[in-house]
Amino acid sequence: xxxxxxxxxxxxxxxxxxxxxxxxxxxxxxxxGNAGISKIAETADIGVNDxxxxxxxxxxNNIDFTFVGPEIPLSQGITDYFEEKGLKIVGxxxxxxxxxxxxxxxxxxxxxxxVPTAQFNKFSDAAAALAFLSLCEKDKxxxxxxxxxxxxxGVYVCSGREEAENAVEQIMNDKVLGNAGTxxxxxxxxxxxxxxxxxxxxxxxxxxxxxxxxxxxxxxxDEGPNTGGMGAYSPAPLATPQLNKKVE
Amino acid sequence: MEGIKKEGxxxxxxxxxxxxxxxxxxxxxxxxxRFGDPETQAVxxxxxxxxxxxxxxxMNKELSKIEIKWKKETAVCVVxxxxxxxxxxxxxxxxxxxxxxKDENTTVYHAGTKIKDGKFVTAGGRVLGITSIAGDVKSAxxxxxxxxxLISFExxxxxxxxxxxxxxEKQN
Numbered sequence: 001x002x003x004x005x006x007x008x009x010x011x012x013x014x015x016x017x018x019x020x021x022x023x024x025x026x027x028x029x030x031x032x033g034n035a036g037i038s039k040i041a042e043t044a045d046i047g048v049n050d051x052x053x054x055x056x057x058x059x060x061n062n063i064d065f066t067f068v069g070p071e072i073p074l075s076q077g078i079t080d081y082f083e084e085k086g087l088k089i090v091g092x093x094x095x096x097x098x099x100x101x102x103x104x105x106x107x108x109x110x111x112x113x114x115v116p117t118a119q120f121n122k123f124s125d126a127a128a129a130l131a132f133l134s135l136c137e138k139d140k141x142x143x144x145x146x147x148x149x150x151x152x153x154g155v156y157v158c159s160g161r162e163e164a165e166n167a168v169e170q171i172m173n174d175k176v177l178g179n180a181g182t183x184x185x186x187x188x189x190x191x192x193x194x195x196x197x198x199x200x201x202x203x204x205x206x207x208x209x210x211x212x213x214x215x216x217x218x219x220x221x222d223e224g225p226n227t228g229g230m231g232a233y234s235p236a237p238l239a240t241p242q243l244n245k246k247v248e
Numbered sequence: 249m250e251g252i253k254k255e256g257x258x259x260x261x262x263x264x265x266x267x268x269x270x271x272x273x274x275x276x277x278x279x280x281x282r283f284g285d286p287e288t289q290a291v292x293x294x295x296x297x298x299x300x301x302x303x304x305x306x307m308n309k310e311l312s313k314i315e316i317k318w319k320k321e322t323a324v325c326v327v328x329x330x331x332x333x334x335x336x337x338x339x340x341x342x343x344x345x346x347x348x349x350k351d352e353n354t355t356v357y358h359a360g361t362k363i364k365d366g367k368f369v370t371a372g373g374r375v376l377g378i379t380s381i382a383g384d385v386k387s388a389x390x391x392x393x394x395x396x397x398l399i400s401f402e403x404x405x406x407x408x409x410x411x412x413x414x415x416x417e418k419q420n
Contacts, residue, residue: 035363092263116274195268200261225334
């Protein structure tokens with residue numbers, strides 16, 4: 001079989017390597033890939049949102065299926081586009097991707113199905129958000145999040161009301177995150193260690209992968225600004241079998 | 249998962265659930281609809297089942313029919329970044345020492361790299377991810393940092409405390 005991996009980061013390098021180790025895969029393609037990936041797979045200079053040319057590339061090269069790495073093409077419906085054309089692809093539909101691409105959609109989904117999560121309020125205009133904040137305790141930590149995709153920059157953990165007001169101004173009035181910040185949520189701050197669970201699913205059943213922890217801050221001791229992630233390890237000892245069961 | 253089924257979502261892929269622990273209870277912070285980066289570089293090296301078999305099962309909605317095996321080891325991934333990231337940083341520096349990473353339990357993943365005049369140069373904030381796997385956390389940490397040290401470029405930056413929390417919890 002032949003597979004196309006879409007994306008260009010370390011994540012896609014890891015996915016390509018796993019496919020290369022597969023006994024069923026004779027050739028791995030990656031679009032657009034990067035310099036490291038070009039040493040192990042055939043890379044094609046096609047953007048991750050150029051669905052038409054990606055589909056054409058798949059057809060021209062008789063590629064059996066496609067694996068999507070990043071969130072942007074998923075949120076724009078690459079899966080729906082490929083499936084309409086009869087091409088096989090691993091990745092959720094545009095609608096299902098809203099679990100990531102809209103924080104409001106995601107939080108309402110959690111509430112509807114009893115998934116424990118921080119309490120939140122949603123806002124579509126800055127005045128209402130600021131009015132809400134004026135009723136909050138002055139020095140209580142609070143979180144302001146842009147509704148849309150913001151490449152990891154859409155979450156403001158604020159030390160109190162003043163910082164939260166600034167975050168609302170920046171996101172909704174100054175539009176520093178563009179359309180991602182048209183709507184926002186304000187939610188309670190929960191303190192504690194974080195864990196990442198990755199799950200394979202076909203929409204009916206699921207299989208959990210070993211839990212991992214990542215390190216978001218740039219410097220040692222979790223200091224400095226947030227990044228896309230500076231390292232990770234798995235399995236995380238914090239993830240006891242009992243906890244894994246609860247998360248399931 | 250119940251919700252995804254009930255809503256009739258077409259969900260064939262990877263779901264990422266970010267959880268925060270408070271008072272012994274997990275709260276969901278966020279869902280992502282794909283593999284995390286760099287978590288993937290710490291999880292996939294432990295996979296002991298053919299990824300293409302899993303993908304076929306996912307696409308055919310037959311995931312319940314397969315068992316997925318994982319290596320009973322620990323993987324630690326250290327990201328090597330350009331100094332200045334996540335703010336302003338410079339690119340285009342030659343990456344030296346890649347050929348010295350020969351350990352069979354270590355993998356170098358490229359993120360922001362380019363080839364210029366036949367040499368790898370930096371081309372992004374996060375440049376490389378180095379993952380080592382070993383029988384326990386301590387050995388994996390020691391191994392990965394022994395390999396990270398082999399790599400150099402101008403303004404290199406990486407954290408020296410990746411997986412510290414795992415070590416502390418082991419000791420407690």
